[in-house]
Amino acid sequence: MTLDPKSDIKDYDLFAGCTIQNRIPFLEKSARFVFEKLGYTLHDNSYGCCPDPVGVMSTDYQTWLTLGARNLALSEKSNHPIVSLCNGCTETLKAVNFELKHKKEDFDAVKKRLESVGRTYFGTTQVKHFIELFHEDIGLEAIKALVVKPLTGLKIATHVGCHYSRPSEMMQVDDAMNPRFPAEILEALGAIHIDYEEANLCCTSALARNNEKASNGLMRRKYQSIIDSGAQIIAVNCPSCYQQLEVGQRTMKKAFDMIVKIPVMYVTELMALTFGASINDIGLKLHQIKPIKLLKEFGFE
Amino acid sequence: MEKMEKIDPVLSLHNDFTDTELGISLNLCYNCSTCSTICPVALETEGKFNPRSIILLANFDYEERLIVDLSPNVWDCTMCELCQEECPEGVNLHEIFLKIKNASASYHNIPKSYTSETNQVYLYGKAVPSQPVIDKRREQLGLPKSPSTDVDEIKKLMGMTPVEKILKEIDNLEKQAEEK
Ligand code: SF4
Ligand code: SF4
Numbered sequence: 001m002t003l004d005p006k007s008d009i010k011d012y013d014l015f016a017g018c019t020i021q022n023r024i025p026f027l028e029k030s031a032r033f034v035f036e037k038l039g040y041t042l043h044d045n046s047y048g049c050c051p052d053p054v055g056v057m058s059t060d061y062q063t064w065l066t067l068g069a070r071n072l073a074l075s076e077k078s079n080h081p082i083v084s085l086c087n088g089c090t091e092t093l094k095a096v097n098f099e100l101k102h103k104k105e106d107f108d109a110v111k112k113r114l115e116s117v118g119r120t121y122f123g124t125t126q127v128k129h130f131i132e133l134f135h136e137d138i139g140l141e142a143i144k145a146l147v148v149k150p151l152t153g154l155k156i157a158t159h160v161g162c163h164y165s166r167p168s169e170m171m172q173v174d175d176a177m178n179p180r181f182p183a184e185i186l187e188a189l190g191a192i193h194i195d196y197e198e199a200n201l202c203c204t205s206a207l208a209r210n211n212e213k214a215s216n217g218l219m220r221r222k223y224q225s226i227i228d229s230g231a232q233i234i235a236v237n238c239p240s241c242y243q244q245l246e247v248g249q250r251t252m253k254k255a256f257d258m259i260v261k262i263p264v265m266y267v268t269e270l271m272a273l274t275f276g277a278s279i280n281d282i283g284l285k286l287h288q289i290k291p292i293k294l295l296k297e298f299g300f301e
Numbered sequence: 302m303e304k305m306e307k308i309d310p311v312l313s314l315h316n317d318f319t320d321t322e323l324g325i326s327l328n329l330c331y332n333c334s335t336c337s338t339i340c341p342v343a344l345e346t347e348g349k350f351n352p353r354s355i356i357l358l359a360n361f362d363y364e365e366r367l368i369v370d371l372s373p374n375v376w377d378c379t380m381c382e383l384c385q386e387e388c389p390e391g392v393n394l395h396e397i398f399l400k401i402k403n404a405s406a407s408y409h410n411i412p413k414s415y416t417s418e419t420n421q422v423y424l425y426g427k428a429v430p431s432q433p434v435i436d437k438r439r440e441q442l443g444l445p446k447s448p449s450t451d452v453d454e455i456k457k458l459m460g461m462t463p464v465e466k467i468l469k470e471i472d473n474l475e476k477q478a479e480e481k
Contacts, residue, residue, distance in 0.1 A: 018427040018428050018429040018430070019428075019429050021427075021429070021431070021439075021447045021448075022427065022429045022430060022431045022432060022435050022447055023429050023435060025435060025438055025439045025442060025444055025447075026438075026442060028444060029442045029443070029444055032444070044445065044448040045448065046448055046449060046450045046451065047448070047450060048422070048426040048427060048450040048451075048452075048455045049421075049422045049426060049427045049428045049455075051419075051422055051428065052418065052428055053380075054380055054415075055414070055415050055418035055419060055428065056418065056419050056422060056428070057399065058376075058399065058402040058403070058406065058411070058415055059402075059403070059406045059411060059415050059416060059418075059419045059464060059467065060403060060406065060419070060462055060463055060464035060467060061399060061403055062462035062463060062464070063419070063422075063458075063459055063462045063463075063464040066458050066459075066461070066462055067422070067455060067458060067459070070454075070455070070458060113458055113461045113462075114458070116457075116461070117454050117457055117458060162379075162380065162381040162382055162383075163380075163382075166381070166382035166383070166385065166386055167382050167385050167386070167395055168386060176386055177383075177386055177387075200383070201341055202341060202379045202380075202381040204341075204379050205379075206378070206379045206380045207342060207377065207378075207379035209376075209412050209414045209415065210374070210376040210377055210412045211342075211346075211350075211374075211376075211377045214342055214345045214346055214350075214377065215379075217345045218341055218342070218345050218379075283438075283442050286438075
């Protein structure tokens with residue numbers, strides 16, 4: 001196999017994002033396990049909030065640009081590309097680079113603000129979502145080669161999440177309207193990928209902040225579609241989607257007396273298991289909807 | 302929530318939507334409804350919220366309805382970006398909605414969870430700051446300490462953007478409301 005020059009880089013700055021770091025850190029544990037197996041070194045950096053492309057950007061665009069550029073400047077200094085574990089962080093970091101490249105006035109203003117606190121920003125940091133790095137740089141064959149215990153027989157649906165690939169102009173990854181990379185990775189791990197009608201439907205975590213009724217209605221559609229598909233696990237690659245799709249199962253009970261009990265798992269958790277991690281190693285007991293019984297049925301310890 | 306008198310919402314958007322690249326993009330809308338057909342929230346609310354009507358109102362300068370009355374309510378957008386991808390005219394719905402949200406925010410018409418999140422960033426540098434119980438969990442998992450950031454620097458940077466003022470005004474309004 002000839003290596004693409006970009007995949008020669010094995011040192012990355014890890015942008016875990018504050019939701020994973022400070023709320024659901026077991027997801028970070030599985031990611032670190034996987035990166036180590038893949039021969040990558042992850043570096044910590046003193047990033048602030050990405051900041052969130054829903055909450056902070058909607059409040060004030062200039063703050064979002066400036067703090068996003070500050071994070072990118074930190075990695076320009078460390079001279080590592082960034083790998084992000086979160087759709088929202090990835091969107092912010094890619095979009096801020098994109099916006100500042102195209103908007104001269106904003107670029108000048110942000111540069112000036114950063115210079116006043118002693119930072120320089122040029123817009124040179126490369127940013128990748130972990131799914132993108134796995135699929136594009138490492139490749140399915142190399143992933144397959146590390147599998148010691150495949151997910152044979154497990155039926156897994158994916159919820160890729162909106163901010164992973166859209167707006168496509170900024171994200172430049174996968175098929176924006178029908179993203180397939182996560183499914184292809186899971187298939188490489190031996191799982192049966194299950195398609196379902198509402199795969200593209202948002203987890204509605206942004207909508208839930210303003211209109212709970214509409215958010216509940218949409219989640220009901222989503223869950224029903226997943227239930228009908230027969231999937232045993234929902235695989236995700238964004239911490240906001242993870243939380244929303246886990247908590248939402250309780251909400252369904254309260255709002256509609258609807259029973260949903262499908263474990264939500266991070267793609268890195270499923271990878272870690274197939275690469276030899278134990279259920280305990282990666283803290284799977286910390287899930288709200290426990291996947292442990294199901295995984296044991298499939299021979300995972 | 303009580304509004305501050307001094308802000309003129311009508312002026313704040315008009316400039317963004319006139320004689321700018323964004324304004325030109327807005328003008329390209331020919332009302333085809335592709336966006337509202339694909340919008341999940343439009344489906345769920347039976348059209349009460351729909352992106353096409355927001356674009357239409359923005360095009361005709363109905364800023365007061367968009368920012369003050371929130372009718373239709375721009376905060377009902379779940380930011381799935383499907384409309385942005387599918388609009389046949391390439392109308393930049395993403396940025397037009399963002400301008401309307403920012404204008405609503407400076408008019409204090411913003412869901413509480415948005416400003417509390419932004420305020421967390423202002424106070425702690427992160428929307429989800431580190432907390433002892435999770436620090437302990439990280440340790441149990443064998444993870445390194447959650448890296449810290451320069452909170453003062455972030456505060457300073459936020460002080461150079463409009464956000465500091467918005468957060469303070471909203472905080473004052475809330476305090477006044479509590480006193481009453
Ligand atoms: S899809 Fe584009 S052109 Fe059609 S109504 Fe919506 S904004 Fe207008
Ligand atoms: S981005 Fe907002 S308006 Fe556009 S389709 Fe999604 S929810 Fe609807």
